[in-house]
Amino acid sequence: MDMEKPLPRAAATPMIDPHGRAVTYLRVSVTDRCDFRCVYCMSEHMNFLPKKDLLTLEELDRVCSAFVRKGVRKLRLTGGEPLVRRDVMTLIRSLGRHLETGALDELTLTTNGSQLARYADDLFAAGVRRVNVSVDTLDETLFQQITRWGRLPQVLDGIAAAKRAGLKVKINTVALKGVNEAEIPSLIEWAHGEGHDLTLIETMPMGDIDGDRTDQYLPLSQVRRSLAERWTLDELDERTGGPARYVKVQETGGKLGLITPLTHNFCESCNRVRLTCTGTLYMCLGQDDAADLRPPVRASESDDLLDAAIDEAIGRKPKGHDFIIDREHNRPAVSRHMSLTGG
Ligand code: SAM
Numbered sequence: 313m314d315m316e317k318p319l320p321r322a323a324a325t326p327m328i329d330p331h332g333r334a335v336t337y338l339r340v341s342v343t344d345r346c347d348f349r350c351v352y353c354m355s356e357h358m359n360f361l362p363k364k365d366l367l368t369l370e371e372l373d374r375v376c377s378a379f380v381r382k383g384v385r386k387l388r389l390t391g392g393e394p395l396v397r398r399d400v401m402t403l404i405r406s407l408g409r410h411l412e413t414g415a416l417d418e419l420t421l422t423t424n425g426s427q428l429a430r431y432a433d434d435l436f437a438a439g440v441r442r443v444n445v446s447v448d449t450l451d452e453t454l455f456q457q458i459t460r461w462g463r464l465p466q467v468l469d470g471i472a473a474a475k476r477a478g479l480k481v482k483i484n485t486v487a488l489k490g491v492n493e494a495e496i497p498s499l500i501e502w503a504h505g506e507g508h509d510l511t512l513i514e515t516m517p518m519g520d521i522d523g524d525r526t527d528q529y530l531p532l533s534q535v536r537r538s539l540a541e542r543w544t545l546d547e548l549d550e551r552t553g554g555p556a557r558y559v560k561v562q563e564t565g566g567k568l569g570l571i572t573p574l575t576h577n578f579c580e581s582c583n584r585v586r587l588t589c590t591g592t593l594y595m596c597l598g599q600d601d602a603a604d605l606r607p608p609v610r611a612s613e614s615d616d617l618l619d620a621a622i623d624e625a626i627g628r629k630p631k632g633h634d635f636i637i638d639r640e641h642n643r644p645a646v647s648r649h650m651s652l653t654g655g
């Protein structure tokens with residue numbers, strides 16, 4: 313055996329929840345702030361968390377690293393908009409060390425793309441290889457209406473920069489009834505033509521927004537039926553432990569994902585938990601039960617308390633979610649905003 317080469321680190325034993333599922337995926341919202349105000353995600357005048365409540369970048373690193381030590385193989389940074397957190401590259405570069413040791417398979421992020429032109433090369437250098445970028449329309453005026461504060465050309469420049477930097481881009485599109493519904497086939501053609509996969513997301517009832525959610529809700533089963541009249545959709549086996557199902561569109565050659573948390577039960581294969589920027593760990597996107605990891609992080613410099621708090625939290629990961637759009641009261645099923653847990 314060549315003794316010069318470092319041996320690959322033995323994979324940590326994964327955390328197993330009470331329902332027998334291994335928790336191998338952590339999504340981290342690094343900020344609740346954002347430079348957009350998408351209509352389905354935020355109200356125009358949001359109250360953001362006081363800065364003192366946020367975990368510092370060092371604390372976020374400690375918590376993420378504890379999860380990696382406990383067998384998490386994939387980290388996704390999200391938000392709010394992860395790239396508007398000050399000095400976020402310090403965190404990303406630091407987490408990149410787990411890719412080098414082989415403890416982590418993937419470090420990735422979900423972004424609105426507004427800052428990608430600035431960060432694409434740095435992200436690649438830190439070990440990031442894929443990014444999800446949210447684009448709901450290619451119509452500049454509609455883009456501004458949906459995002460309120462966003463500018464489409466800036467996002468398209470960001471996507472182009474990501475591609476040049478060598479990052480694989482996946483487009484996320486929230487399907488909105490009567491808003492971008494008619495544009496969905498052309499969005500798919502555009503994305504696939506550019507070499508990007510595209511995933512459609514059904515709106516989820518999270519947090520108070522200014523409008524009526526039942527107006528926005530477009531079942532993807534309906535979208536899929538209409539796409540199937542136009543194209544041949546070949547079911548792919550791929551499962552990611554989340555609510556996405558994938559098909560290949562024969563005519564475009566690209567991959568299409570469908571995230572249907574409201575119409576399908578995906579919980580039996582759930583492999584993920586979510587951490588907010590204040591250190592709250594949500595064991596399920598669709599439930600309010602959570603564990604506060606900030607006190608154990610701040611109580612001591614050793615990670616013993618933190619490790620114990622994580623184990624306790626995973627020990628009560630629920631079996632499934634309770635999403636419903638409450639038509640009678642028009643209240644969200646989960647009171648926190650998506651920008652807190654990052655979707
Ligand atoms: N700011 C980044 C972005 O927009 O990609 C990351 C955070 S955002 C909360 C993550 C994803 O959640 C985006 O693709 C966004 O479109 C989606 N999203 C936000 N609110 C949603 C909702 N109520 N229902 C479904 N998807 C939502």
Ligand code: SF4
Pocket residue numbers: 346347348349350353354391392393424446651
């Ligand atoms: Fe910001 Fe993303 Fe929410 Fe839009 S979806 S407001 S970009 S966090």
